[in-house]
Each structure stands twice: as C-alpha cells, then as structure tokens.
Amino acid sequence: xxxxxRLGEVMALDRLVHEPARLLILAVLSGAKEVExxxxxxxxxxxxxxxxxxxxxLEAGGLIEVRKSFRGKRPLTELCITPAGxxxxxxxxxQLAAVMQELPDPAASTKRR
Amino acid sequence: xSANVENRLHELESVTRSYARYSRSAGGMSSVLxxxxxxxxYLGGPLLPGTPLARAALIAIPAxxxxxxxxxxxxxxxxxxxxxxxxxxxxxxxxxxxxAVTLVVAVTITAxxxxxxxxxxxxxxxxxxxYLTLVWLLVVAAWRWxxxxxxxxxxxxLFCQAALISAGGFYPLIGTTHTQQGMxxxxxxxxxxxxxxxxxxxxxxxxxxxxxxxxxxxxxxGAPAGEP
Numbered sequence: 001x002x003x004x005x006r007l008g009e010v011m012a013l014d015r016l017v018h019e020p021a022r023l024l025i026l027a028v029l030s031g032a033k034e035v036e037x038x039x040x041x042x043x044x045x046x047x048x049x050x051x052x053x054x055x056x057x058l059e060a061g062g063l064i065e066v067r068k069s070f071r072g073k074r075p076l077t078e079l080c081i082t083p084a085g086x087x088x089x090x091x092x093x094x095q096l097a098a099v100m101q102e103l104p105d106p107a108a109s110t111k112r113r
Numbered sequence: 114x115s116a117n118v119e120n121r122l123h124e125l126e127s128v129t130r131s132y133a134r135y136s137r138s139a140g141g142m143s144s145v146l147x148x149x150x151x152x153x154x155y156l157g158g159p160l161l162p163g164t165p166l167a168r169a170a171l172i173a174i175p176a177x178x179x180x181x182x183x184x185x186x187x188x189x190x191x192x193x194x195x196x197x198x199x200x201x202x203x204x205x206x207x208x209x210x211x212x213a214v215t216l217v218v219a220v221t222i223t224a225x226x227x228x229x230x231x232x233x234x235x236x237x238x239x240x241x242x243x244y245l246t247l248v249w250l251l252v253v254a255a256w257r258w259x260x261x262x263x264x265x266x267x268x269x270x271l272f273c274q275a276a277l278i279s280a281g282g283f284y285p286l287i288g289t290t291h292t293q294q295g296m297x298x299x300x301x302x303x304x305x306x307x308x309x310x311x312x313x314x315x316x317x318x319x320x321x322x323x324x325x326x327x328x329x330x331x332x333x334x335g336a337p338a339g340e341p
Contacts (some may be wrong), residue, residue, distance in 0.1 A: 031129030032129050038193065
C-alpha cells in the first residue's frame with residue numbers, strides 16, 4: 001500500500017471516537033445497558049467538567065444518550081450507548097486494526113539498518 | 114500499539130459487563146442470605162412455635178431479603194455507581210414468563226377467594242387478607258427483583274410460605290403428614306431447600322468473583338485516559 005493511501009486511512013478515522021477519553025467512555029458504555037455518571041468518572045479518572053464536555057460531544061454526535069433525573073434530592077445522570085454509537089465503535093476498532101497492520105514496524109526497520 | 118488499544122478496550126468492556134452483573138443476575142452475599150432465609154422459612158414454618166412473634170418474623174422474611182438485596186447492591190457490590198446489566202432476549206422471555214405465571218396464580222387465587230367470600234357476605238378473615246396481599250406482592254417482587262430462575266424459585270417460596278403462615282398454615286416437612294394432599298405438598302416443597310442450597314453455592318461463587326473483579330477495577334481505575 002502506498003503512503004498517501006495509508007495516510008488517507010489514518011485521516012478517515014472517526015475523530016469523534018478517536019479521542020482517547022471519548023473512546024474510553026464508549027468502551028465502558030458498550031459493556032452495559034445503562035451506566036451512572038459516578039462509575040464512569042471513577043473508571044476514567046477524568047474531572048467532572050472534562051467528562052461532561054466529552055459526554056456532550058458524544059451526545060451531540062448521536063453516539064450516546066444522557067438521561068438526567070433526581071434520586072431523592074440528588075441529581076442523577078445516567079448514560080447509555082446508542083445503536084449508532086455501538087456501530088461507530090465497532091467500525092473504529094476495525095479501521096484502527098487495518099491501519100496498524102499496514103504501517104511498517106519501526107523496530108524491524110531499525111534492525112535492518 | 115493497536116493490540117494494546119484493542120486489549121484495553123476489551124478489558125474496559127469486560128470489566129463493566131462483570132460489574133453490571135451485580136445489578137441484576139448476580140447477588141453475591143445477598144444470594145447466600147436468600148438461601149439461608151429460605152432454609153429458615155422451610156424449617157421454621159412447621160418447627161417453630163406458632164406464637165405471634167415467630168409468625169411475624171416468618172412473614173417478614175421476604176421483605177427482609179429484598180431490602181437486604183437492594184442495600185447490598187447499592188452499598189457494597191455497586192458502590193462505584195449503578196451500572197445496569199444488559200438482558201438477553203432469552204432472559205427477558207424467561208422473566209416475562211415467570212411474572213406471567215405469578216400473575217395468573219394471583220388472579221386465580223383472588224377469584225376463587227372472592228367467590229367463596231361472596232357466599233359469606235364478603236367477610237374475609239384478617240389472615241386471608243394478609244394471604245391475598247402477599248400473593249399480589251409476589252407479582253410485584255417477581256417483576257422488580259426476582260430476575261434469575263433461582264432467585265425466582267426461592268423468592269416465590271418465601272412469599273408463599275409467608276402467605277400460608279399469615280392464613281394459619283405452612284408447607285409441611287416431608288414425612289410429617291399422612292394425608293395425600295399433605296404428602297404431595299411436602300414433596301413439591303422439597304425443591305425449595307434444594308434451590309436454596311444451590312443459591313447459597315452460587316452466591317459464594319459470585320462473591321469470590323467480585324473480589325477478583327475489584328482487583329481488576331483497581332488496576333483500571335484512574336489509568337491515564339489518554340491510553341484507552
């Protein structure tokens with residue numbers, strides 16, 4: 001495969017999913033029907049504000065659904081992955097695997113030199 | 114790098130799935146408690162003296178179990194936050210079937226008691242009202258809490274035993290009755306302590322799995338988000 005087309009594949013990766021924090025959110029959500037914000041916060045190690053900002057982007061892209069309610073007097077935020085989000089995550093994993101397979105191994109080229 | 118990312122994504126998904134089990138299909142120590150309470154209700158019904166205190170304690174057993182189940186889920190197994198488990202279509206169908214069975218039984222019992230009460234100017238003894246209440250509470254409990262087949266069997270027994278005790282009866286132990294109906298009832302009831310033992314064994318295994326899961330969660334928690 002030529003370098004430009006490889007570059008094209010890298011550029012074709014879904015930027016919304018490719019960002020590490022958002023990838024983590026999607027991976028966690030894909031393992032359950034519904035996830036409370038607190039669990040995601042602890043799993044990601046992100047601050048509340050940072051996590052909320054990534055959630056908003058994923059929600060705007062239609063990849064996750066965010067439900068806000070109250071448990072007693074405490075606000076409760078629950079998230080779930082949408083079918084589109086599930087498809088996007090699967091497609092991203094396939095694309096990434098294909099791209100990485102095509103790239104030359106830097107360790108091997110160093111040895112050759 | 115791709116393999117690392119793939120492994121990390123897979124690990125995150127798998128850990129979340131295992132954690133989510135404790136919202137629905139896995140009970141851990143609450144399953145052990147359910148099994149123990151089932152054995153107490155099975156033996157306590159015929160063996161305990163019929164004092165009001167003993168009867169009240171046996172009637173309260175299903176509520177105690179369900180409350181403990183919810184408490185343990187929220188404050189022990191899912192203390193990092195609630196994560197709801199996916200239900201497979203088969204699990205959904207089995208659950209709907211179980212709820213439908215309890216609903217049909219509740220309607221049948223209510224109709225037959227209603228017809229009997231009509232002949233006596235609608236006067237029902239207090240125990241019978243308690244019996245009916247528990248029969249209908251079983252439908253709610255089956256829908257809301259009794260998600261796995263073992264939970265359903267044990268939960269159904271706890272409610273049925275409580276309902277019988279509130280009406281002045283109980284499931285007889287095998288060999289303690291000589292009437293045909295009593296022998297049949299004691300034979301059917303024999304499956305409940307067996308289910309209780311199976312539930313205890315399952316609960317212990319789930320509790321052990323939870324300890325392993327906790328270690329995996331500790332390793333994954335707070336790992337740099339930049340390397341999913």
